[in-house]
Amino acid sequence: MSGTQERPLRADAARNRARLLDVATEVFTTRGVGVPTEEIARAAGVGVGTLFRHFPTKEALLEAVMVRRLEAIAARTADLAAASEPAEAFFGCFRLVIEQSAGKNEFTQALAAAGVDAHAALQESSQAIRAQLADLLARAQQVGAVRAELGLPELVALLVGTGAMMELLGADPAARERIFEVVFDGLRPH
Amino acid sequence: MSGTQERPLRADAARNRARLLDVATEVFTTRGVGVPTEEIARAAGVGVGTLFRHFPTKEALLEAVMVRRLEAIAARTADLAAASEPAEAFFGCFRLVIEQSAGKNEFTQALAAAGVDAHAALQESSQAIRAQLADLLARAQQVGAVRAELGLPELVALLVGTGAMMELLGADPAARERIFEVVFDGLRPH
DNA sequence: AACGATACGGACTGGCCACTCCGGTTGTCC
DNA sequence: GGACAACCGGAGTGGCCAGTCCGTATCGTT
Numbered sequence: 001m002s003g004t005q006e007r008p009l010r011a012d013a014a015r016n017r018a019r020l021l022d023v024a025t026e027v028f029t030t031r032g033v034g035v036p037t038e039e040i041a042r043a044a045g046v047g048v049g050t051l052f053r054h055f056p057t058k059e060a061l062l063e064a065v066m067v068r069r070l071e072a073i074a075a076r077t078a079d080l081a082a083a084s085e086p087a088e089a090f091f092g093c094f095r096l097v098i099e100q101s102a103g104k105n106e107f108t109q110a111l112a113a114a115g116v117d118a119h120a121a122l123q124e125s126s127q128a129i130r131a132q133l134a135d136l137l138a139r140a141q142q143v144g145a146v147r148a149e150l151g152l153p154e155l156v157a158l159l160v161g162t163g164a165m166m167e168l169l170g171a172d173p174a175a176r177e178r179i180f181e182v183v184f185d186g187l188r189p190h
Numbered sequence: 191m192s193g194t195q196e197r198p199l200r201a202d203a204a205r206n207r208a209r210l211l212d213v214a215t216e217v218f219t220t221r222g223v224g225v226p227t228e229e230i231a232r233a234a235g236v237g238v239g240t241l242f243r244h245f246p247t248k249e250a251l252l253e254a255v256m257v258r259r260l261e262a263i264a265a266r267t268a269d270l271a272a273a274s275e276p277a278e279a280f281f282g283c284f285r286l287v288i289e290q291s292a293g294k295n296e297f298t299q300a301l302a303a304a305g306v307d308a309h310a311a312l313q314e315s316s317q318a319i320r321a322q323l324a325d326l327l328a329r330a331q332q333v334g335a336v337r338a339e340l341g342l343p344e345l346v347a348l349l350v351g352t353g354a355m356m357e358l359l360g361a362d363p364a365a366r367e368r369i370f371e372v373v374f375d376g377l378r379p380h
Numbered sequence: 381a382a383c384g385a386t387a388c389g390g391a392c393t394g395g396c397c398a399c400t401c402c403g404g405t406t407g408t409c410c
Numbered sequence: 411g412g413a414c415a416a417c418c419g420g421a422g423t424g425g426c427c428a429g430t431c432c433g434t435a436t437c438g439t440t
Contacts, residue, residue, distance in 0.1 A: 010386060010437055036427060038390095047389035052429060147372070153358075154365055158372065161355035165347040175344050182337070182348065186376025200407060200416060226397060228420095237419035242399060 017054045019044045025065050033062060063121055070125040073100045077132050087145035090136045091184060094159065097129075101163050130156070147189050158183065207244045209234045215255045223252060253311055260315040263290045267322050277335035280326045281374060284349065287319075291353050320346070337379050348373065 009017065023044040027035050037058050041051040055061035076096055081089045130152065137155050140146040162183050169175045199207065213234040217225050227248050231241040245251035266286055271279045320342060327345050330336040352373050359365045 012436070013387060016388085037429085038427080041389095048429080049389055049431085050387075053387075056429085058428065147368075149368060150372070151365070153362075154368055154372075157355040157358040157365075157369060160358055161351040161353075161369075163351075164354040165351035168347040168350055169343060172343070175341070175347075178337075178339060178344055179347060179351075182340070182344075182376035183372070184376070185380075186372035186374070190375075202407070203417060206418085227399085228397080231419095238399080239401085239419055240417080243417080246399090248398065 013054075016044070016046050016050055020046065020051055020054060020061070021064060021068065024061055025068070028062065028065060037061070059119075063119055067121050067125050069100070070122070070129060073097060074125065074128045074132060076100070077129065077136075081132065081136055086136075086139040086143045090140035090146060093133070093136055094162075094184075095180065097159050098163050098166055102166065133159075144189060146187050150187070158187070203244075206234070206236050206240055210236065210241055210244060210251070211254060211258065214251055215258065218252065218255055227251070253309055257311050257315050259290070260312070260319060263287060264315065264318045264322060266290070267319065267326075271322065271326055276326075276329040276333045280330035280336060283323070283326055284352075284374075285370065287349050288353050288356055292356065323349075334379060336377050340377070348377070 008014075020040070024040050027040050027043065037051060038048050040061075041048045044051070051061070055064060073096070077093050080092050080096060083089075084092060133155055134152045137146065137150070137152065141148050141150075162179065165179050166176055169179065198204075210230070214230050217230050217233060227241060228238050230251075231238045234241070241251070245254060263286070267283050270282050270286060273279075274282060323345055324342045327336065327340070327342065331338050331340075352369065355369050356366055359369065
């Protein structure tokens with residue numbers, strides 16, 4: 001389906017594209033999506049023209065950044081899930097997803113909105129994560145580590161919400177840990 | 191301090207101001223803060239000039255809306271807190287705050303940011319709520335209804351985060367209830 | 381080394397939106 | 411009921427920003 005079948009980019013073009021993605025990730029994450037495109041271009045050492053050639057729209061750039069993050073999370077989640085028994089895998093992945101979306105409120109919102117109004121590319125990579133999460137959840141429930149009545153939508157909500165909590169608490173590790181304890185205890189049966 | 195000491199408004203001016211506030215609350219809540227000011231003016235049946243005379247800035251309008259909501263919540267919280275014993279009061283107010291901020295992600299973010307960079311008026315009314323919450327929390331902890339190690343920052347984070355979860359789940363009451371169960375169970379000791 | 385093809389830069393355009401300004405209207409007080 | 415203030419409406423202004431266009435530079439190939 002997703003044919004990445006284009007003729008290979010020229011060396012400089014590939015370099016610029018990568019730099020653009022890196023810079024955009026950094027800037028959007030730390031300063032929000034309201035930052036003018038021109039600033040991202042300048043920070044990447046290219047002109048706006050170049051930016052818009054690689055990403056025809058600001059939205060497209062944002063999407064590319066998101067997809068990249070989602071894919072990174074999916075990969076790490078898969079590793080973690082394969083290497084542990086159900087309960088550990090579930091809670092480990094929960095932490096991982098939270099930590100990977102650090103400083104990125106809007107990213108989590110996108111994950112949330114993905115099932116609703118996001119674009120095709122986002123749909124695809126967020127579906128991948130959702131499938132993994134569903135699997136993780138089912139297995140953790142089977143061994144009785146997580147309340148049986150919870151579904152995937154609730155899990156996603158919990159993830160996004162917990163992410164929001166962490167963002168609020170900033171860099172206080174003790175407080176973050178206390179939140180994890182509350183949420184994890186709440187997730188366990190009875 | 192906060193001298194509401196101005197000469198009383200003319201009748202029509204007062205009416206317009208109130209209508210503006212009502213409409214702005216509605217519009218900002220349902221469609222986000224990105225809506226053009228002119229649209230709010232039109233919906234309120236006045237010109238933009240009138241809007242900007244009452245609220246010199248879009249931000250000022252937003253602030254007024256926030257303050258109003260915060261005050262409403264503070265009032266209802268106080269009632270509820272006075273009429274129940276600690277545990278019931280705490281969890282009741284938790285629900286109340288969540289429900290009152292329904293459909294208003296950005297409002298909750300403001301509550302959160304209030305301690306950080308919001309304007310004077312917001313500071314004031316959010317301080318009032320925070321004080322109430324601190325009290326509620328302390329009392330619930332004294333009777334052993336809530337984990338002792340949690341502080342006010344964690345409680346605020348939990349509120350905001352849970353609000354985000356609810357927003358995500360939309361109108362599914364069963365799912366919302368399941369989330370409440372998870373969070374409330376997590377809040378209780380051990 | 382020379383020549384296409386490919387990619388670059390950044391001045392420019394168009395649209396949107398917060399905010400201003402002032403001629404006209406409406407409330408209020410004697 | 412008249413006169414003066416207080417208020418209103420909405421066309422207009424300025425600034426910002428996403429996206430375009432084309433002359434110029436760079437890459438890769440023979």
